[in-house]
Amino acid sequence: MSVRVAPEAVREARQAVAEHLPKVGIAADSAFADAVLLVASELVANVIRHAAHTPVTDVGITVGAGQLVIAVTDGDPRLPCLAADAMGEGLRTVSELADMYDGDVSAEPAVDHDGKVVLVRFRIPYPETPGDARP
Numbered sequence: 001m002s003v004r005v006a007p008e009a010v011r012e013a014r015q016a017v018a019e020h021l022p023k024v025g026i027a028a029d030s031a032f033a034d035a036v037l038l039v040a041s042e043l044v045a046n047v048i049r050h051a052a053h054t055p056v057t058d059v060g061i062t063v064g065a066g067q068l069v070i071a072v073t074d075g076d077p078r079l080p081c082l083a084a085d086a087m088g089e090g091l092r093t094v095s096e097l098a099d100m101y102d103g104d105v106s107a108e109p110a111v112d113h114d115g116k117v118v119l120v121r122f123r124i125p126y127p128e129t130p131g132d133a134r135p
Helices: 011-026 031-050 088-102
Strands: 002-004 054-066 067-074 104-109 116-125
Touching: 002 011, 002 031, 011 054, 031 054, 031 067, 031 088, 031 116, 088 104, 088 116
Parallel strands: none
Antiparallel strands: 002 054, 054 067, 067 116, 104 116
């Protein structure tokens, strides 16, 4: 989903992610959904804060193999420093939430435009995904 970078971008992205989660088998009232929504909010807030010249940010959610990945793009090619002692408060929160769900945070140059994509991976906690075969 694309969101215009403006003060209401965080609210719009959060609402779109909240509407999408049940479609991919994530219970809307779960602690995991809350973590995913907070991560989406923080990443879009970072776009507003650090890449305000970006007219539109794309927020994507991919689910598969027991994982959920949130990807947020912006037009600033500078990659954030992901070292624990160099992160700002927002990225530190994102990293802690990813860690809680056996996930991680990474950033890489965007493939289809100048800019970057920040990726947050989570392992979906059982029993969020029906049919997920876990011992």
